[in-house]
Amino acid sequence: MRILLTGSSGWLGRYLSLRLRADGHDVTGLDVAPGIDTQVVGSVADRALVDRVFADHGIEAVIHGAALHKPDIVRYPRQAFVDVNVTGTLNLLEAAVAHKASRFLFTSTTSLMISSAIREAKGDAAVWIDESLAPLEPRNVYGVTKLAAEQLCRLIHAEHGLPVLILRTGRFFPEDDDTHLTLGGENMKANELLHRRLTVEDAAEAHVVALEKAPETGFGTFILSAPTPFAREDVAALKSNAPAVIARYFPDAAALYAARGWRLPASIDRIYDASHAERVLGFRCRTGFAEVLAAMREGAPLPVAHDASYTSPKEY
Secondary structure, three states, X not given: OEEEEEOXXXXXHHHHHHHHHHOOOEEEEEEOOOOOXXXXXXXXXXXXXXXXXXXXHOOOEEEEOOOOOHHHHHOOOHHHHHHHHHHHHHHHHHHHHHOOOOEEEEEEEHHHHOOHHHHHOOOOOXXXXXXXXOOOOOOXXXXXXXXXXXXXXXXXXXXXXXXXXXXXXXXXXXXXXXXXXXXXXXXXXXXXXXXXXXXXXXXXXXXXXXXXXXXXXXXXXXXXXXXXXXXXXXXXXXXXXXXXXXXXXXXXXXXXXXXXXXXXXXXXXXXXXXXXXXXXXXXXXXXXXXXXXXXXXXXXXXXXXXXXXXXXXXXX
């Protein structure tokens, strides 16, 4: 299949490009930053460029991963988020319809599901988050523009029948989070695999599966995160005493953590439930918290990528 991959120089793009080519697809990478997986340097906000790419490369499918992200809020004005995240998505959707593409994947984010109330974690129980969560009240321009782009995906599917799948990914980037600096990066990422993270390899694999399933699915929105070990009945206890809950599922976790000088989360305020993707798409992340503990027991490398100095290629 001739696939247009936007964001091809980015963290997900470089993994996804290799994975798609391994399956024999002809991938055209489009990104504002040059890279070994990027054949066209430019912005999705440039409609004339988007149309040329479709025409010149005979594009049959689109995986739209290009976006301004949360860390970009301090670097770019709000209008840039609208231009890239909203107008850029519309440009690609309309070009896909005009050129009779067979499917469209939109890489979205679980961030747009997190309101200020959820972020502040003032409740007495963790919030169980699945695709039914409503109303959606994004707390920043990143979330607002990604939600607007999702609505454009829904509209174009409804009007033109273009198969569109929206993949709301949890965290998979390697850098430290700018709002959680009390733990080391690997420790934090291991903790997040309990409830809000997936590996970049799993994120790439999910896109490959969704690409295959899109025509038969038609339209759908899917949270992507490592499968949580917890049940809905755990939400109150997770908020008040997460280590006790974790000990029920993983009796040796505390000892393994102590041997590394790590800390388990004292409290967990949200859980992403990715079971809808497993039921509908047949996709389940391979790597979760259990795999981290297994690596610790065996003295093997941890299955999480951490690079505190990582910077998006577009900032070079």
